[in-house]
Amino acid sequence: MSENSLPRTAKRLTDYTAPAFSISHVDLCFELDAEATRVTSVLQIKRNRADVPLKLDGQQLTLISIALDGQLLDTTDYQLDADSLTVFTVAQQCELTIICDIAPQHNTALEGLYMAGNTYCTQCEAEGFRRISYFPDRPDVLAEYKVTIKADAERYPYLLSNGNKVSEHIDSDGRRVVQWHDPFPKPSYLFALVAGDFDVLTDKFITQSGREVSLQLFVDKGAITKGSFALESLKRAMQWDEQRYGLEYDLDIYMVVAVDFFNMGAMENKGLNIFNSKYVLADAASATDRDYFNIESIIGHEYFHNWTGNRVTCRDWFQLSLKEGLTVFRDQEFSADMGSATLCRIDAVKLIRTAQFAEDASPMAHPIRPEQVLEMNNFYTVTVYDKGAEVIRMLQTLLGRDTFAKGLKLYLQRHDGQAATCDDFLQAMQDVAAQDLSQFRLWYSQSGTPLLTAAQRYDATRSQLILSLAQQTPPTADQAEKQPLLIPVQIELLFNTQASQRHLLLLNESEQQYLFEGITEAPVVVWLEHFSAPVKLAAQYSDDDLLLIARQATDGVARWDAMQQFWSRKIAQQVTSNASEVALPAALFKLLQHWLEQPGTDMAMTAELLTLPDFDTLAEQYQLIPVDKLLSSISRFKQLLAEQLARPLSSCYNALKTGPYQYQDNDVGLRKLRAVCLNYLAQLNDNQPLLHTHYVNSDNMTDTMAALAAAQQSKAAVFNELIADFASRWQHDALVMDKCFALVASQPGEQVFEAIDTMLTHPLFSWKNPNRVRALFSAFSLRNPQQFHRIDGKGYQLLADTVLRLDPLNPQVAARLVTPLLSWRRFDDERQQRMRAALQQIAGQSSISNDLYEKVNRSLD
Numbered sequence: 001m002s003e004n005s006l007p008r009t010a011k012r013l014t015d016y017t018a019p020a021f022s023i024s025h026v027d028l029c030f031e032l033d034a035e036a037t038r039v040t041s042v043l044q045i046k047r048n049r050a051d052v053p054l055k056l057d058g059q060q061l062t063l064i065s066i067a068l069d070g071q072l073l074d075t076t077d078y079q080l081d082a083d084s085l086t087v088f089t090v091a092q093q094c095e096l097t098i099i100c101d102i103a104p105q106h107n108t109a110l111e112g113l114y115m116a117g118n119t120y121c122t123q124c125e126a127e128g129f130r131r132i133s134y135f136p137d138r139p140d141v142l143a144e145y146k147v148t149i150k151a152d153a154e155r156y157p158y159l160l161s162n163g164n165k166v167s168e169h170i171d172s173d174g175r176r177v178v179q180w181h182d183p184f185p186k187p188s189y190l191f192a193l194v195a196g197d198f199d200v201l202t203d204k205f206i207t208q209s210g211r212e213v214s215l216q217l218f219v220d221k222g223a224i225t226k227g228s229f230a231l232e233s234l235k236r237a238m239q240w241d242e243q244r245y246g247l248e249y250d251l252d253i254y255m256v257v258a259v260d261f262f263n264m265g266a267m268e269n270k271g272l273n274i275f276n277s278k279y280v281l282a283d284a285a286s287a288t289d290r291d292y293f294n295i296e297s298i299i300g301h302e303y304f305h306n307w308t309g310n311r312v313t314c315r316d317w318f319q320l321s322l323k324e325g326l327t328v329f330r331d332q333e334f335s336a337d338m339g340s341a342t343l344c345r346i347d348a349v350k351l352i353r354t355a356q357f358a359e360d361a362s363p364m365a366h367p368i369r370p371e372q373v374l375e376m377n378n379f380y381t382v383t384v385y386d387k388g389a390e391v392i393r394m395l396q397t398l399l400g401r402d403t404f405a406k407g408l409k410l411y412l413q414r415h416d417g418q419a420a421t422c423d424d425f426l427q428a429m430q431d432v433a434a435q436d437l438s439q440f441r442l443w444y445s446q447s448g449t450p451l452l453t454a455a456q457r458y459d460a461t462r463s464q465l466i467l468s469l470a471q472q473t474p475p476t477a478d479q480a481e482k483q484p485l486l487i488p489v490q491i492e493l494l495f496n497t498q499a500s501q502r503h504l505l506l507l508n509e510s511e512q513q514y515l516f517e518g519i520t521e522a523p524v525v526v527w528l529e530h531f532s533a534p535v536k537l538a539a540q541y542s543d544d545d546l547l548l549i550a551r552q553a554t555d556g557v558a559r560w561d562a563m564q565q566f567w568s569r570k571i572a573q574q575v576t577s578n579a580s581e582v583a584l585p586a587a588l589f590k591l592l593q594h595w596l597e598q599p600g601t602d603m604a605m606t607a608e609l610l611t612l613p614d615f616d617t618l619a620e621q622y623q624l625i626p627v628d629k630l631l632s633s634i635s636r637f638k639q640l641l642a643e644q645l646a647r648p649l650s651s652c653y654n655a656l657k658t659g660p661y662q663y664q665d666n667d668v669g670l671r672k673l674r675a676v677c678l679n680y681l682a683q684l685n686d687n688q689p690l691l692h693t694h695y696v697n698s699d700n701m702t703d704t705m706a707a708l709a710a711a712q713q714s715k716a717a718v719f720n721e722l723i724a725d726f727a728s729r730w731q732h733d734a735l736v737m738d739k740c741f742a743l744v745a746s747q748p749g750e751q752v753f754e755a756i757d758t759m760l761t762h763p764l765f766s767w768k769n770p771n772r773v774r775a776l777f778s779a780f781s782l783r784n785p786q787q788f789h790r791i792d793g794k795g796y797q798l799l800a801d802t803v804l805r806l807d808p809l810n811p812q813v814a815a816r817l818v819t820p821l822l823s824w825r826r827f828d829d830e831r832q833q834r835m836r837a838a839l840q841q842i843a844g845q846s847s848i849s850n851d852l853y854e855k856v857n858r859s860l861d
């Protein structure tokens with residue numbers, strides 16, 4: 001927490017200077033105590049620059065003593081302020097010993113060392129280590145760590161840190177004392193410590209070079225059976241990285257700990273990953289297919305960081321996408337290889353089209369390598385992560401898979417053990433590809449979503465096809481001027497004969513034309529196949545063209561996308577048509593019916609083809625979002641489909657049966673398609689008993705959630721009955737109660753406000769637990785457009801009150817929650833006024849965190 005009176009100056013990428021001091025070794029000793037943990041830190045320091053004092057970062061630390069080469073310093077030798085400790089005179093080389101106390105029990109921000117229930121754990125990325133001890137807390141200071149942990153032996157059977165365990169004994173005070181050593185130099189953000197009592201799941205992995213790695217998964221007592229999927233996923237990830245990129249794990253032990261209080265998904269600390277328990281624990285009864293998918297993907301993500309992030313880390317935090325964009329790309333490729341590649345890609349595209357496009361259009365717009373940051377935690381964004389992954393994907397498309405893999409190898413070899421930059425990465429790619437990537441580099445520095453305009457002209461007499469592409473990136477809040485980018489545009493030409501051609505077009509100017517000879521009929525062009533670039537597309541398609549692509553395109557993503565475009569157009573027509581009802585072509589119903597009657601082998605894909613775009617996807621096509629008209633148009637078309645297709649929906653639903661629950665591709669697809677059918681059928685009044693039956697007959701959480709979600713969206717009376725049963729059945733399981741909280745908070749009716757109030761009194765709800773807070777309030781603000789965007793502003797007010805209540809406890813979570821309010825300029829006057837009032841109420845508080853300050857101020861500027 002900073003006072004408003006403190007200077008709040010953003011850091012800039014251009015101000016980077018190399019560290020004035022390096023630290024070769026860190027020796028840390030922790031004497032754990034909830035109220036006063038004593039941290040002794042011995043640093044071996046080397047000066048890199050003359051004439052500068054030694055300035056260390058530190059926050060919320062109680063300094064006990066400092067000694068330089070064994071000599072205690074007195075207060076005239078150093079200066080202490082709220083964020084740093086400066087030692088005036090330091091030799092070329094020295095040993096600095098700092099003792100301070102911290103209070104994990106009172107650390108509700110969940111940064112640094114804190115208590116997750118009875119477990120001590122840490123979160124140091126980005127700048128949490130400075131809450132543990134005074135240190136140059138920046139990613140380009142890499143040191144070798146030795147860690148000693150002392151704690152009550154009975155209450156803390158497991159004392160964990162990075163690297164390999166060196167020794168363990170009980171001392172004369174009955175304390176367990178464990179020592180760890182991590183041989184790989186690392187920045188402070190990768191430091192980790194965990195102390196607690198757990199159930200442990202163990203296994204081993206033999207690497208491709210024959211080394212044995214011990215795998216250990218630590219979970220809450222009693223949860224051991226829920227850990228096996230995560231552990232199996234880890235082994236799959238280890239094997240995949242060896243096969244795809246030849247990358248092998250490097251320590252003798254790999255530990256994963258699941259904790260119940262965590263600000264995000266997980267953290268890749270060297271050799272000791274710490275996970276939000278939501279992304280570790282799973283069984284059929286309590287986890288959905290989506291939960292299983294997420295666990296595998298996040299376990300993979302954190303594992304892949306061992307090379308892309310840990311062995312080669314970031315020089316400064318502006319380079320975050322160097323490790324995150326790349327590692328998201330790697331986890332996406334892993335998930336694609338483990339299950340349905342098309343579905344994975346569709347998921348990624350949905351995220352870009354909703355959250356990332358929205359971020360580009362918001363006051364927080366930034367390039368994947370931001371240039372100016374006040375609070376680093378605000379930049380762990382969908383732009384840095386997911387657009388960053390799209391940029392890496394484009395590079396792979398441009399260079400080809402093999403050259404890209406070689407480039408990655410060269411980058412890792414060249415920079416192993418170093419803190420690198422995005423430019424270093426691109427340089428390695430450029431060196432292997434012998435291709436000039438200077439224009440491609442703009443993707444790193446330019447924010448915003450390019451708009452691609454595509455057109456075609458066919459000349460039958462010459463058998464020529466001329467394709468034209470134009471690009472234009474609208475100005476963003478952070479950058480007015482934009483330049484043309486290098487955009488890979490994959491296309492497929494579909495001919496009546498069912499023949500097709502695929503090409504890769506490179507667009508590097510504002511406008512370009514491409515000539516194809518020997519084309520004997522006018523094709524339908526599938527533009528931007530597989531979403532080959534993170535751009536918006538304007539192409540002149542007829543309804544028939546889109547339905548043809550949806551039927552015939554080779555790429556599943558393109559087929560799904562054609563249906564999305566079809567619906568976006570119909571909904572846009574409905575939005576502008578005032579009272580008259582936009583008709584749907586008979587060919588559409590025929591096609592949908594065909595899919596329902598013959599869902600094929602990839603049923604998850606069929607489910608996607610049958611699903612309308614959601615509110616957020618549609619909203620990104622408007623500068624000024626027509627909230628009410630969008631909602632009513634979506635709902636009208638959904639109702640129409642349910643009525644017109646009632647019979648095939650019902651037959652399809654009845655024909656789909658699975659055996660006992662398994663997380664396996666075919667079954668996942670089948671459950672997904674059944675859920676889509678159920679969702680439509682729930683729109684029809686005489687189908688209410690079906691929801692009940694689906695719920696009662698379910699032997700797994702996926703089907704249970706399908707019934708609850710369908711009941712909730714259809715405003716069925718049965719929802720109240722089912723959710724009450726669900727809440728009572730799972731009242732003791734916090735992770736499942738999160739699903740209940742989210743369903744309650746996203747119900748479209750106005751009773752939601754009272755329902756949220758009631759949930760706040762639930763014994764498992766806690767303002768201190770980010771999962772609980774997000775389950776209720778992110779679900780409300782992100783998945784309940786009807787009530788969040790109420791014209792009377794009650795939804796905005798609820799969010800503002802929540803954010804203000806949370807900020808003193810956990811600024812990081814508060815700042816994430818506030819996001820939907822920031823885009824107030826994109827709504828009608830009345831909503832604008834109310835959203836702005838909510839933001840002003842937040843900005844007007846005498847003391848708000850830097851996290852919140854940066855976002856709210858950028859928005860009100």
Ligand code: B3K
Nearest residue numbers: 125126266267268377380
């Ligand atoms: N690197 C962490 C994220 C840390 C977020 C700090 N606010 C998890 C990940 O991306 O793997």
Ligand code: ZN
Nearest residue numbers: 301305324327
């Ligand atoms: Zn990551």
